[in-house]
Amino acid sequence: xxxxxxxxxxxxxxxxxxxxxxxxxxxxxxxxxxxxxxxxxxxxxxxxxxxxxxxxxxxxxxxxxxxxxxxxxxxxxxxxxxxxxxxxxxxxxxxxxxxxxxxxxxxxxxxxxxxxxxxxxxxxxxxxxxxxxxxxxxxxxxxxxxxxxxxxxxxxxxxxxxxxxxxxxxxxxxxxxxxxxxxxxxxxxxxxxxxxxxxxxxxxxxxxxxxxxxxxxxxxxxxxxxxxxxxxxxxxxxxxxxxxxxxxxxxxxxxxxxxxxxxxxxxxxxxxxxxxxxxxxxxxxxxxxxxxxxxxxxxxxxxxxxxxxxxxxxxxxxxxxxxxxxxxxxxxxxxxxxxxxxxxxxxxxxxxxxxxxxxxxxxxxxxxxxxxxxxxxxxxxxxxxxxxxxxxxxxxxxxxxxxxxxxxxxxxxxxxxxxxxxxxxxxxxxxxxxxxxxxxxxxxxxxxxxxxxxxxxxxxxxxxxxxxxxxxxxxxxxxxxxxxxxxxxxxxxxxxxxxxxxxxxxxxxxxxxxxxxxxxxxxxxxxxxxxxxxxxx
Amino acid sequence: xxxxxxxxxxxxxxxxxxxxxxxxxxxxxxxxxxxxxxxxxxxxxxxxxxxxxxxxxxxxxxxxxxxxxxxxxxxxxxxxxxxxxxxxxxxxxxxxxxxxxxxxxxxxxxxxxxxxxxxxxxxxx
Numbered sequence: 001x002x003x004x005x006x007x008x009x010x011x012x013x014x015x016x017x018x019x020x021x022x023x024x025x026x027x028x029x030x031x032x033x034x035x036x037x038x039x040x041x042x043x044x045x046x047x048x049x050x051x052x053x054x055x056x057x058x059x060x061x062x063x064x065x066x067x068x069x070x071x072x073x074x075x076x077x078x079x080x081x082x083x084x085x086x087x088x089x090x091x092x093x094x095x096x097x098x099x100x101x102x103x104x105x106x107x108x109x110x111x112x113x114x115x116x117x118x119x120x121x122x123x124x125x126x127x128x129x130x131x132x133x134x135x136x137x138x139x140x141x142x143x144x145x146x147x148x149x150x151x152x153x154x155x156x157x158x159x160x161x162x163x164x165x166x167x168x169x170x171x172x173x174x175x176x177x178x179x180x181x182x183x184x185x186x187x188x189x190x191x192x193x194x195x196x197x198x199x200x201x202x203x204x205x206x207x208x209x210x211x212x213x214x215x216x217x218x219x220x221x222x223x224x225x226x227x228x229x230x231x232x233x234x235x236x237x238x239x240x241x242x243x244x245x246x247x248x249x250x251x252x253x254x255x256x257x258x259x260x261x262x263x264x265x266x267x268x269x270x271x272x273x274x275x276x277x278x279x280x281x282x283x284x285x286x287x288x289x290x291x292x293x294x295x296x297x298x299x300x301x302x303x304x305x306x307x308x309x310x311x312x313x314x315x316x317x318x319x320x321x322x323x324x325x326x327x328x329x330x331x332x333x334x335x336x337x338x339x340x341x342x343x344x345x346x347x348x349x350x351x352x353x354x355x356x357x358x359x360x361x362x363x364x365x366x367x368x369x370x371x372x373x374x375x376x377x378x379x380x381x382x383x384x385x386x387x388x389x390x391x392x393x394x395x396x397x398x399x400x401x402x403x404x405x406x407x408x409x410x411x412x413x414x415x416x417x418x419x420x421x422x423x424x425x426x427x428x429x430x431x432x433x434x435x436x437x438x439x440x441x442x443x444x445x446x447x448x449x450x451x452x453x454x455x456x457x458x459x460x461x462x463x464x465x466x467x468x469x470x471x472x473x474x475x476x477x478x479x480x481x482x483x484x485x486x487x488x489x490x491x492x493x494x495x496x497x498x499x500x501x502x503x504x505x506x507x508x509x510x511x512x513x514x515x516x517x518x519x520x521x522x523x524x525x526x527x528x529x530x531x532x533x534x535x536x537x
Numbered sequence: 538x539x540x541x542x543x544x545x546x547x548x549x550x551x552x553x554x555x556x557x558x559x560x561x562x563x564x565x566x567x568x569x570x571x572x573x574x575x576x577x578x579x580x581x582x583x584x585x586x587x588x589x590x591x592x593x594x595x596x597x598x599x600x601x602x603x604x605x606x607x608x609x610x611x612x613x614x615x616x617x618x619x620x621x622x623x624x625x626x627x628x629x630x631x632x633x634x635x636x637x638x639x640x641x642x643x644x645x646x647x648x649x650x651x652x653x654x655x656x657x658x659x660x661x662x
Contacts, residue, residue: 036648038601039594046598132600150648173650175636180650204594204601239571242617244598427587473554473637476582476590 003029003149004400005393006168006184008156009211011040012385013365013392014190015138016091020393021188022147026400028393029182030148031171033155037139039206040192041366042385045131047249048114048122049386050379051088056111056120061085063118068380071116071277072345072373073506074521075224079352080371084380084387091386092123100137101125112253114378116277122379127317128243128250134382153474154180156210157467157482159187159218159361160408166218166361167406174479177472183408185400186360188392189215189348190385193366194490195228196483198341199431199438202234202246208483209490211367215348216489216533220356222526223369224346225490226497227507229376230443232281233259234340237297240326243319245340248302249378254315259285260301260334261293272306279375279506282339282443289338299338304330339443343381345372345507346497349525354392360399364392370523374506424463426480433460433487441495446511450499457492464488492533497524500535544568546577547624550589554637561626562586568620573597574627575604575615578639590638591615605630606639615639 005021007014010032018030032039052059064085069076096102096109102123103110111120125133142148156169160181168184191211195203212222233252235245251257252274259281261267268276268284276284285300295301304312309331312320320330328335347369354362365385372380436456440449464485470478501524503517504510524537546568553559564585566577578591594601597616604615607628615627633641642649 034594034601035603035644038603043600044595044598151650152644152648154650175642176650178650204596206594239569241571241573241597241619242599244595244600425583425587427582428584431583474590474592474640475637477587480587 001029001180002183002405003027004185005029005396006031006182006187007190007393008169008188008214009040009190009192009365009367010036010150010152011190011192011365012042012134012138012382013192013367013389014040014188015142016386016389017188017190017364017393017396018148019138019141019145020390021397022145024394024397026147026397028148029184030142030150031154031156031182032152033174033210034206035152036142036150037135039204041204041207042382043131043135044202044204044244045134045382046128046244046247047130048112048124048253048379049092049130049382050114050117050122050377051092051383052085052121053089053092053109053111053123055108059119059121061088064088064121067117068372068377071375071377073279073375073516075227075373075505075523077370080350080368083352083391084371084384087387087390088383091383091390095134095137095386098137098141100133114253115275116377117379122253124250127319128247130382155482156182156214159214161218161358162406162408164219165359165406167408172470174470174474175472177470177475179469181408183405185403185405186362186396188354188362188364188396189356189367190364190389190392191367193344195341195344197434197437197487197491197494198228198442199434200234200338201341202231202244203341208487210486211363212347212493213486213489215356215358215361215363216493216526216528218358218361219527220358220361221349222347222493223349223523224374224497225369225493225526226501226524227345227374228341228494229278229343229345229507230282230339231342232276232278232285232339233300233302233337234342236295236299236336236338238327238335240328242322242326246342248335248337251304251316255304255307255311258303258306259337260303261288262295262301263293264301267293277375278378282507283509285339286444295336297336297338299336301334302337303334305332305334307331341438341442343376345369345374345376352391353395354388355395360403362392362396364388374508426464426477426484429460429463430480430484430487433457433484433491437491437494441491441498443507444509444511445498447499450495454492454495454499457488457495460484460488489533493526496533496535497526500524500537544570544622546620546622548577548581549624549626550639551628552589552638553635555635572620573616574608574618574620574625577620578615590636590640592640592643603643605643607631
């Protein structure tokens with residue numbers, strides 16, 4: 001298959017990139033390993049989208065940048081943060097014109113003040129429906145663009161590199177087992193994040209760091225890989241089905257709520273307001289648990305018992321019934337919450353045209369590192385997907401317009417039929433790796449645990465380095481082995497970067513180096529070379 | 538294993554690929570009240586049989602809508618259906634093309650790659 005622009009990943013960043021590239025005159029193939037617009041992080045987003053619209057109170061994108069940089073603890077790449085904030089209002093209004101349905105008052109789009117923002121800046125779709133509405137809207141736009149060929153169940157196994165230039169990708173159609181060559185003048189990685197690496201995560205199974213592994217193997221640099229964001233108040237207990245574990249964020253920005261330890265004390269000085277940024281709240285909860293003041297399941301209480309049934313219904317309508325079906329009555333009981341792996345600040349190193357270090361290879365959305373530094377501000381993830389996706393699409397199309405169609409062979413070693421399927425149970429190994437990462441490479445780290453994690457990660461290498469040829473029929477064992485191979489490589493990047501950074505900053509807290517050090521106000525870059533992961537700062 | 542001494546759920550699961558005679562396999566899985574059918578299927582893949590195919594993406598959020606299967610004759614989402622202590626029969630959707638085990642073709646037709654070969658532009662210039 002040939003195309004001008006290949007977009008890998010069909011969440012908000014990939015879909016926006018495809019729309020942007022088609023608008024600029026390119027033929028586009030939008031490929032996703034799952035279903036278009038349904039498998040990634042976007043459809044699961046239940047929170048807000050930050051943009052300086054000035055609908056609720058006067059605002060300017062420069063204020064949004066200032067808050068983003070402050071939350072990023074000195075590590076944001078300012079040009080990327082600026083792009084995110086400056087282009088945000090245009091994307092949000094474009095989505096509004098496309099009928100996404102941002103919640104409104106009579107006169108204007110409603111904006112709430114999420115933690116870390118200096119004013120109400122975050123839009124959303126009721127009720128707890130931001131992600132599904134965003135996905136549906138972008139899919140509807142794509143359906144109207146004949147220049148975009150959407151194709152699901154296509155898993156990219158490696159980028160195709162010729163003379164150092166990206167010329168497309170090698171892929172597998174996971175339904176038929178057919179090996180595909182996707183030939184493209186420009187390629188955009190919009191594969192999302194890596195939080196599936198942690199036992200406790202709010203990820204889908206597609207967030208296994210595919211894009212980072214693809215970029216690394218293609219020769220691109222990654223940056224800031226040690227900064228994995230844990231969302232502080234992920235649902236913990238009682239068991240809740242049919243709701244994403246990050247669902248308490250909208251409850252807090254609408255209703256406040258009290259975060260309490262086992263002694264029923266508010267330990268964050270919030271006084272019922274939702275004001276603590278994510279790194280602080282995460283560490284505060286973990287410290288309460290460590291001090292023996294955790295809840296029965298090892299977290300904190302979140303209480304909305306000050307709210308009446310009528311208030312709850314007015315704010316969340318049918319969601320209250322879904323909670324009732326799970327046996328939860330917020331007027332009578334507090335629920336348990338605890339930090340949960342949610343987003344990756346690090347990622348592929350790009351310039352403000354979204355170009356990676358590999359010519360003709362772009363990246364967009366969560367796959368990109370740098371815009372959010374050491375700690376992401378609430379509401380910036382979907383904004384990042386929109387703005388970076390659009391920019392990547394436009395720039396990739398412009399580059400494709402002056403590029404001849406490259407030809408690629410099928411020679412790369414991505415699936416040899418003579419290579420036997422590994423003897424290991426990759427599903428079980430993924431579960432073990434998730435436990436190791438959660439225990440030793442989570443929000444609180446120390447050299448001993450990081451060393452043990454690296455030992456485990458290194459020992460896994462031999463078992464999953466080679467991929468055999470896939471069989472037809474969504475071959476589950478092959479898929480697990482594919483995922484384990486990428487997860488393992490990305491886990492090594494995080495653990496190595498975390499071990500090297502001997503300070504505490506934002507999402508990276510070292511128990512053996514608790515202070516923030518000026519000397520460390522710098523990025524660490526990672527590339528593959530000399531037979532392994534190489535760290536540079 | 539403490540979990541093995543507690544409550545058990547019994548699942549009869551359809552196995553097989555197109556063109557082969559399907560069969561049912563029975564698995565017993567430990568469970569705590571509140572757990573879902575998808576939880577049990579994921580447990581089986583990790584602890585008993587990684588070759589079992591089930592399609593899902595979002596795991597617990599009811600957002601991706603990919604885990605639709607037939608449970609005791611009803612079409613449901615595996616992630617939303619609670620386990621029970623009695624025996625439960627799991628089958629692929631009856632009105633969709635079988636891919637493997639519990640997985641059927643659910644992608645919109647215009648977003649599929651034609652299974653028989655390449656699509657769209659020819660591979661060579």
